[in-house]
Amino acid sequence: MLAVANLQKSFESPEGQRVAIVNVPAFDLAAGEQRALRGESGSGKTTFLHLIAGILAADSGRVAIDGTEMTGLPEAKRDRLRAEKIGYIFQTFNLLQGYTVLENVVLGMSFGPHGADRAHARQMLERVGLGHRLNHFPRQLSTGQQQRVAVARALANRPKLVLADEPTGNLDRKHAREALALIREVSREQGAALLLVSHDEQTLADFDRVQDFGGINAAAKA
Numbered sequence: 001m002l003a004v005a006n007l008q009k010s011f012e013s014p015e016g017q018r019v020a021i022v023n024v025p026a027f028d029l030a031a032g033e034q035r036a037l038r039g040e041s042g043s044g045k046t047t048f049l050h051l052i053a054g055i056l057a058a059d060s061g062r063v064a065i066d067g068t069e070m071t072g073l074p075e076a077k078r079d080r081l082r083a084e085k086i087g088y089i090f091q092t093f094n095l096l097q098g099y100t101v102l103e104n105v106v107l108g109m110s111f112g113p114h115g116a117d118r119a120h121a122r123q124m125l126e127r128v129g130l131g132h133r134l135n136h137f138p139r140q141l142s143t144g145q146q147q148r149v150a151v152a153r154a155l156a157n158r159p160k161l162v163l164a165d166e167p168t169g170n171l172d173r174k175h176a177r178e179a180l181a182l183i184r185e186v187s188r189e190q191g192a193a194l195l196l197v198s199h200d201e202q203t204l205a206d207f208d209r210v211q212d213f214g215g216i217n218a219a220a221k222a
């Protein structure tokens with residue numbers, strides 16, 4: 001489902017030196033599998049997810065999602081593939097502030113394989129418990145509700161892979177637990193694989209499979 005091989009990314013430091021951040025020789029995820037990666041702040045987790053999603057271009061190596069090679073494609077094609085195959089959930093939700101809850105999900109769908117299907121967007125929002133908040137703007141929602149909109153948006157395109165970057169980091173304990181359960185349930189219902197990164201032990205404890213990011217990232221040992 002997800003196959004990563006020899007994936008490398010370095011950044012230039014302000015002093016002009018190349019610093020290796022990601023060097024992952026091999027990482028795989030099976031269809032429908034749910035796995036968490038544990039890693040401390042600055043270890044390269046977000047960079048790794050950005051490379052998988054094609055938000056960032058790798059220096060070298062391969063990422064294949066659902067049999068489709070992602071690396072080496074021009075940005076526009078990576079964007080299209082991401083819309084087709086991936087649902088991305090951000091720590092800071094990344095909702096469009098000038099648009100309503102419903103519009104946020106519909107806009108997310110407009111780049112995807114099923115198009116801007118308002119009825120499906122509404123269904124997704126009902127699924128995450130926000131059927132009564134469709135015409136609210138993000139700022140009119142609680143933080144837990146905003147993350148639920150982001151979950152609905154990420155899953156509305158029926159992605160094969162859901163990437164969640166510290167999705168509970170801005171929520172209190174109770175809402176973190178709720179958001180995590182929702183992300184896991186909806187991913188499972190849709191048969192999507194889930195890869196979540198976090199340094200929060202309570203979030204990680206929810207997963208049967210937890211891997212240390214430092215263990216798969218050779219750059220961390222350099």
Ligand SMILES: Nc1ncnc2c1ncn2[C@@H]1O[C@H](COP(=O)(O)OP(=O)(O)OP(=O)(O)O)[C@@H](O)[C@H]1O
Pocket residue numbers: 011012013021039040041042043044045046047048199
């Ligand atoms: N565009 C960039 N230019 C230079 N360095 C960068 C850039 N993006 C990230 N880095 C560096 O790469 C390292 C890893 O960053 P990344 O955001 O992937 O870490 P993280 O594991 O997600 O951390 P956190 O848990 O705090 O979110 C950091 O040391 C950061 O300074």
Ligand SMILES: [Mg+2]
Pocket residue numbers: 045046047165166
């Ligand atoms: Mg991060």
